[in-house]
Amino acid sequence: MDLLTMLVQVTLVAAMAALISAQAKPDCQGKCGSISIPYPFGTEAGCYHDPEFLVTCNKTYNPPKLFYSNTSNINVTNISVDGQLYILHYIASNCYDQSGSRTVSNIPSIRLSKFRISSTRNKFTAVGCATRASIVGVKEDRTYGSGCMTICDSLDYVTNGSCSGIGCCQTSIPTGVAQYRVVLDSYFNHSFVWNFSKCSYAFVVEEDKFNFSSNNLSSLQKVEKLPVVLDWAIGNVSCSVAKESPGYACKGNTSCYEVDFGQGYRCNCSEGYRGNPYLTDGDGCQDIDECNDEQTPYPCEENKNFCKNRVGNYTCSCPKGYHGDGRKNGTGCIADRLLVIKIGVGSVIGILVLSVASSSLVWVIRRRRLIQQKAKNFEQNGGTMLQEKLSLLDPSVEAAKIFTIEVLQKATNNFNKKNFVGEGGFGKVYKGVLPQNNMAVAIKRSVVVDQSKFTDEVVALSQINQTNVVKLLGCCLEVEVPLLVYEFITNGTLFHHIHEVPGLSISWEIRLRIAKETAEALSYLHSKGIIHGDVKSTNILLHDGFTAKVSDFGASRIGPSNEKQLQTMIQGTLGYLDPEYHQTSQLSKKSDIYSFGVVLVELLTGRIAICSDKPEKERILSNYFISSMNKNRLILDHRIGKEDDDEQVGEVATLALHCLKLKGDERPAMSEVATKLEELMRKGKNLLTSPEVNPTEPELLPGKSLDGSSTSSTVGYDSPSNQAKVPL
Structure with missing residues (x-):
């Protein structure tokens, strides 16, 4: 048989198999133009499993076009019974x-x-x-x-x-x-x-x-x-529930499996069968003749005379002098004992020696390659340079440690998915426990690292010793992209507590403290010449007692403390991104201040930074907040209690407005922001002992600017649900 004939036969068999699996229900339209319509889909009642699988063949086109349901905007080009x-x-x-x-x-x-x-x-x-x-x-x-x-x-x-x-x-x-x-x-x-x-x-x-x-x-x-x-899937219940229902879709010689994208299930032909699993026995999954099937390799060790097809299965036999199941994927054909003794006794020892030697050689080669690759990665990631820089640090400073990959694999159970805790824009994070001291840590597998700046950043970040900045404990350089090891923070993100916890809200007093602690952390970073570059509520972690911890330095830039701006490729998160940085690609400390202003607005309003299902003027939170403040209205989270100090809330809103100035030079320094929030916290504590204001007769208080001077306008609270509007 020549090669061309073999190719034609294989193609025909594959086409026949595809045709069987794409089979329509008997007496139903099976094609629209060149597109097959396999059951459970169909073009008319009785030809589909349920109305979700209705398709329409529009013959006004040449060739005809197939559409999903009765819509004209979902043009179907192919249907697979695999889902x-x-x-x-x-x-x-x-x-x-x-x-x-x-x-x-x-x-x-x-x-x-x-x-x-x-x-x-x-x-x-x-x-x-x-x-x-x-x-x-x-x-x-x-x-x-x-x-x-x-x-x-x-x-x-x-x-x-x-x-x-x-x-x-x-x-x-x-x-x-x-x-x-x-x-x-x-x-x-x-x-x-x-x-x-x-x-x-x-x-x-x-x-x-x-x-x-x-x-x-x-x-x-x-x-x-x-x-x-x-x-697509059948129904909205699990296999176990569906099997007890009259409309169960998996017919004879099939198995049921559940989908991983939601509710429902699909059907597969059982092993040894092929066809459309949604049709009844005669038209659905049919027995495969494994002995003569051109789509799969011949299953027996010997020739076709030793293969016998069974319904849903097959058997293989062995020639004289051998025993076993005869299958390539089974025990195969094993020579009888006496034959083995006669043929193989003399060669067994040699084979064993050769096998042991080969295995040992392979192990040694693999081990050597692994050691060489780890050493190569260590050098490419600046390991020697990092060791030299860490050795020059003040001994009183707890420098970053360089971990081996074996230690981190043991800490995370080889990066088991059960230890996966989250994924940000710059990598995946796993929880681990260091074996030497049982310390809980967060290990980040970065997507990409700027290796030219990596060692400088590790040295700088390892020296950060500020309560409200997540501590960098060390790194691992033996892998292609370095791993970073941080202290583990227990209480999730600020975004989670503001936007995702139903029926629960952190109090205004805690929100103000989180804002103050975050500002102090950023002020500290700025004093060290570090620009965070991606300040947002998902990068503010909350430790025990809701202590704020600034995290995720994947977009950070480190330079001299007197360097005003850095030319960078634009990075960051929509809704938090400094518009001036957007246009100029010049990253500065004032970019962090703009992003922090958006976080302040989140704390005040309870809204997310970008909400596309809102009306157009409300989609971008910062723009909507500035517009509302300019109209003397303050959007306020309805979960902030009425007993909270109106004047204190209003001053935080005014501070946020200053942080969101379009021109960076008009924004306050982060140290000024931190000082202002500290003053407001002390002022709030002093007001706890002052007489209570009658809530039915709200007092009109003058608005305050950032420097504490009075303004002539009156600002009101406007909750996201448009319920109460209380003058401030």
Whole structure:
């Protein structure tokens, strides 16, 4: 048999197998154009499992097009009985004229009842040179938001095939998302980039179906839809519950398994069977003739004369003089004892000696390679240089330790997923217990490290000894990307306690203390020439007694204490990012102060920094807060008690307003912010002994500026639920 004939036969067998698994219910439409419609999907009543699997074949197109349900905007391109629905969906776009005015806007959304956007097969992608894109979705009746931004002032810096933020950016989609919509805008006047990027784009796309190039900055205007993958499952109950129900979908010769993206289950053909597991026995999973199946390797050790097919299985026999099951994946055929003695006694000792020698040699080679690789990583990560710098430190300073990878693997049970505690923008964090002293630590596996600055940063951070900064205990340099070891903080993040704990709220007194402690930590860092670079409520950890601890220095920059600004590639988090840093790429201490101002507003309002399901004027918290304050209204978290000092709250709001000044030079220094918060805390304690104000007749108090001078305007409280509006 020649090679061409063999290839044709294999192709035909594979095509037949795909046809069997893509089989429709008997007497039902099995194709729409070239697209197969396998059960549980169908085009009419009686042909689908339930209405969730209704598809419509529109024959007005040539060739006909298949659509999900009765919609005209979800174009189906393929259906897999393994649980995927392949569709085409619209691109979101904003286009501008040469003056920077928006001329065209197309913002699509998708809403599914039971199907889910595949988190493993899709990416959220934005393209443009001044694009800020967010995706707002619903997961288990809860809203989530994510996004990214792109920047480029010339095509010279755009790299084809890279979505790292220059012209293109990407982010993952959480598991179990049932619906989403895209929010898209340009974060500065689009006329600056109009010559080579007239539009901003954002879309969900099947990950391996989009490869960015600089041509996309102009060519995407001609593309209406891109491929997206949906995950589907049967029903919304587990396998054990479904098996007791009359509508159980897994028919004969099948097994049931539960999906990992939400509720529901899927069916598989049992081992030894192939076909569509959702159809009944005669049309569904059918026996595989393993002895003559071209799709799988021949299963027996000997030729086909020793293989016999069984229903759902097969058997192999052995030639004379041998015994066993005859299978390649089993015991195989073993020579009878006497035959072994006659043939192999003389060679056994030699084989054993050769095996032991080979195994020992392989072990030695692997061990040597591992030691060499660890030594290479240690040098590439600046290990020798770091040891020299640490040895020059003041002996009274507890310097960072250099851990071996074996110690950290033992501390985390080899980085077991049970020890995983969280993931930030710069790496994954695991909890561990150091074996030598039983000390709980947090071990960060960074995504990427700037190795040219790494040793300087470790030396600088290890010398930080401030109560409200998470202590860097050391690092491990024997791996490709260094591991950082910090003290372990027990009580989660400030973001969690403000936004995610239902029915529970930290008091105003504790909020004010957290703000004061955070400001003192940042002031201390600034005095050491350290700019944090990513101040936000998720990077403020809370220890026992709600003591604030500033963490996550993945975006930090270290320079001389008198260095005013640092030229950097823009990093940070949407909603907290300093607009001046955004435009100039000049990172300064005043950038931290702006981000801290957003945290102050979170403490006051109980709102998240970006909330895309709010009206447009309320989506970005800092802008909405400034606008409200300019109208003499203060947005206040309704969970802050009425007994709290109105004047104290108002002064914190005024302080936040100063931190959020657009020009960095107009913002206060962090030391001034810390001093002001300390004064307000002392003032609040003194007021605890003052007479109680009648809550039914609120006293009108003059507003205060940052320096304590009176203002003429009156500020009111406006809760997020628009309930009480109390004059301050």
